[in-house]
Amino acid sequence: MGWLYILCLFNVILVTQAQSGRSLACHQRWTLIFANSANGTTVYGEKDELIKATLSGADVRIFIPSWGPGGYLTSIQNTQTIRNNVCAQALFHVSKAAYDTFQEVPYFWFVNLCSTGHVHMARYFIGNHVSAGINGDYVDMQWYIRQYPDPVYSHTQDGTVISGNVRDVIYATEAGADIRIVDRQLGYGVRMDNMEVSYDRTVAAGQSLWHVSERMNGPNLEFQGDDYWWFSVWSTDGTVDISRWNVGEHVKRGNSSMQQSMNWYADSCWQMAYKHDADGLLEDGSLELLRLAVETGHRVKVLIDGAITVEPDQINVRGGHINAEILSLASKQDLKTFTDDVFWDWRVLATTGTETSEYFNVGEYFNRGNTIKKKPMTWFIDTRTWNRVLVNEKDGTVLAGSKQQLIDAILLGAEVRYKLTFTSNAITHQADNLEISADGNVGAMHVRSVSLKFTPGSAYEVTFQNSPYWWFTIVSTTGKVDISRWTVGEHVNRRHTHLFVKVEWFVSF
Structure with a gap:
């Protein structure tokens, strides 16, 4: 099936959806709803509108102008109203020495941001329960939201x-x-x-x-x-x-x-893209359509076991097939209840039909086992608009778009995804947080990846390494990828290095 046909097919899907009743919601932009000064004074909007939005299911992103020379944008994991204010947890941070470089001995850096201007920070060294400090501060904040429709x-x-x-x-x-x-x-x-x-x-x-x-x-x-x-x-x-x-x-x-x-x-801004049986054989949709969506920045979901849907934390494209690393699953004894002794249920799902699983105790380097199975899967892509705003070569040379386009998107609260192109595969991540440097570059951090390797004997699949480590990355518009590796469940440094890679940057306003 030719690429021109696939591109046309993809456009038809988006146009068809744009004509539907959900088109307005699916083309909704991130909106600045409220801004507060460091002392909690309202700078823009109304705090009541921010509270109303979070109580109506809105997603939230927060921009902090004073963090970094050009500002700092962070994803938010949860929100809560408290005494006519809103507080939000931003947990996906690892400490840095610069906008594009981790500290040599980094720590998890958890942040609680409140509309009073108060920010509270807790730090824990990776792999153990040792605090690296806890403190508070007061900063200016800009609150961006994307509203959901009414509750279903x-x-x-x-x-x-x-x-x-x-x-x-x-x-x-x-x-x-x-x-x-x-x-x-x-x-x-x-x-x-x-x-x-x-x-x-x-x-x-x-x-x-x-x-x-x-x-x-x-x-x-x-x-x-x-x-x-x-x-x-x-x-x-x-x-x-x-x-x-x-x-x-x-x-x-x-x-x-x-x-x-x-x-x-x-x-509901999602579209079924590809459905296959346990052997990876087509049942509906198109593998080419799914791959094109991944390569143009779109988010992905996977339906497995006919009952569980989950979004990958990392996507690898190898030999034309999609491999999805799933880290946001924990063990349950039934539909509504965790197991008594909770462990991570990590998986790599491939469009070949292969599911590889590893089971690690939460907070401990103890592997409870692993499995390899063949399963039918259904893959979905989000149908929101993603724009490629920058392509930089591994030496930082701009091949398409501009760094300013990326910076302008960050200043508007946009979500950012990027693709790293290597010789044998490509990796796609969502940026957990972004910092703008003094010289007009951007560093994008991603903290939810565990080390993988090519599956022996396969030209299409990847799998977990035998002794896996967390693979924290900061990708910058100079082409530099800074990598800090730490053994899963232990405070053991597995190397801090960097390399240079071609990067494509995608934004959803």
Whole structure:
């Protein structure tokens, strides 16, 4: 099938969707809704509108002008209203020596940002429960949102329906949609890292894995010290299961279950791209269409086991096939409940039909086993607009677009994805945070990747290394890729190096 035909087909899909009722939502831009000074004074917008947006399921990104010479844009993992303010956790940071370079002995750098101007920071050395410091500050902030449509389903604590239908959550999950919940009692909003539908298709449940313990301090939320991960499973019958584990070690801090009233939101800007059987043989869609979407910056979701949808943390394209690294899955004993001893359920999914799994204890270098299976899979692509704004050669030479276009997008709160082109494969990441340097370059950090290798005997697949390490990267518009490697579950340095790579930059405003 020719590339011209595939490109035309892709355009037809987007045009068809643009004519549908959901077109306005799918072409919605990131919008500056509120800005505060360091002392909490309103600089732009109304704080009430920010609160209303977060309680209506909006995604949030925050730009901080004073961090870095040109400013700093960060993704947000969860939000919560507190005393007529909003606080947001930004957890995907590793400490840096410069905008494009990690520290030699880096630490995780967790940030809590509040609309009062208060920012609270907790630091933990990678692979252990040793604090590298905790402190507060006050900074200017610009809050950008992308609004979801009205909730597709709403219920009370005991699961009694208020509006909508649980089937709409299930249909949206099976169509690859982003699912977001708002806990009306807590004023808490979060996007699900993965979703699962029950066998009888009556209940859906989603995991939220990226939350660190916090406490109230006046109008702010702050990290409490001696922190733990706060894993949760949210179910459409009102059940919330919570499992707590120390940051950096395999020490359980308790588990609990409660009933909460929730609103469920679905971002339906997704399109089925490719469906194959367990041998990787086409059943529907097109592998070429999926690959083209990946290579032009679009996000991807995968449906596995006919019930679980999840977004890859890293995508490798090798020999024309897609390999998706999945790190945002944790073990469950059933649809709505974590196992007592929680472990990571990491997978690499390939369009050949191969699923490779590794099971590591949370916070510990202990491999509980691995499996290799052949499975049918369905792949989805997001249909929002992604623009290629810059291509830089490995020496930083601009081949297309401009660095200023990328900077302008960051200043507008845009999401950023990039593709690294190597000799034997290409890797695509989402930027977790971005910093603009004094000389007009950009450094994009990505922290959720575990080391992979080419699968022996295969020209198409990648798999986990035997002794895997976290593979933290900062990619810059100079072509430099700074890499800090740390053994999974241990404070063991596996090398800090850099290389130079051709990079293509994509933005979704």
